[in-house]
Amino acid sequence: MIEVRILRDAAEADAFRIATFPSFRHWLDFDPGWPAPIAVGTRMGGEMSGLALATPCDDGTADLLSVYCVPDRRRRGLAAALLEQLESECRARGLSALKGTYMTGQPATQAFEGLLAHRGFAPPELRMLVVRATLSSIAPAPWIQPRRLPSGYEIVPWVSLSPALRGELATSHSADPWIAPxxxxxxxxxxxxxxxSTALLVKGNVRGWCLNHAVGGVLRYTCAFVHPRLQRLGRVLWLYRAAVERMPGAGFDTGMWTIPVWHCGHANFAREHMAPYAVFFGETRGFRKALA
Ligand SMILES: CC(C)(COP(=O)(O)OP(=O)(O)OC[C@H]1O[C@@H](n2cnc3c(N)ncnc32)[C@H](O)[C@@H]1OP(=O)(O)O)[C@@H](O)C(=O)NCCC(=O)NCCS
Incomplete structure (x- = not known):
């Protein structure tokens, strides 16, 4: 017998925690200090068989965080039933759309895209390129080879910037906007x-940066940008080189670059010059369904 139900408290959701990513499990605590998640669980013959988990957003939509069905119960319509119930609960809460992002190149990508199409989601849209490389896979890349910085340029730790330099950066952008929003x-x-994480100083002023975060033991290159006048010169690569050089000292062996596809030059560079040295090259796609 198949049972599909909305999960409304931590005790009820406990058996379903393993059915979502570790980083999302806290939503199933139903912490009263946070918005209640929208969680739908399914059991077959009394056994936990799947979970769909979403969270409400400030803009009146919901983010689908994960949907999962245990392997030996797949292709029986469980995930479709989970999403159907989730969508109807979102409508009942007055949420206008269900949306999210996912990474391609995963074992379940085809199944997940099939599921979205089955539930009438709009065709997914390309958002970001994702390049994952290790220090050894990237070592032969021509663009990562050490080069001497031209005079007038300096790379310094981002955290070392003085209030005056930070202020100059903000003022320079307000006077003549040049930073991608x-x-x-x-x-x-x-x-x-x-x-x-470093800043590129040009004649003493900040004109580029590469800010990185540790995510699950991997260094994510989160935000890299240089002044448009420096972009054709490939100056962002100086920042990448500097970060890769510092990775062993910071305890990282693997880096992950996420590049928005609307930054065309950067995305083309990733496709042509980074992908050949990657241990993983994929993309994130966004999906959405209006819940009229
Ligand atoms: C994706 C997943 C949730 C689908 O669960 P499921 O219960 O097998 O899906 P359903 O049986 O409800 O399938 C509904 C429809 O989705 C599509 N679909 C499901 N699996 C598919 C597959 N392997 N290939 C192509 N289409 C598929 C089909 O259109 C299917 O309808 P049909 O069986 O009538 O053809 C499941 O494969 C899974 O748990 N994967 C691992 C977790 C994961 O990666 N989740 C996605 C990101 S969070």
């Missing part, structure tokens, strides 16, 4: 890796 360094400072 999605790569403003001040938005990414929380929890940066202090050893590998």
């Amino acid at each position: 999605d790569l403003v360094p001040f938005d990414f400072e929380e929890g940066i890796d202090p050893v590998t």
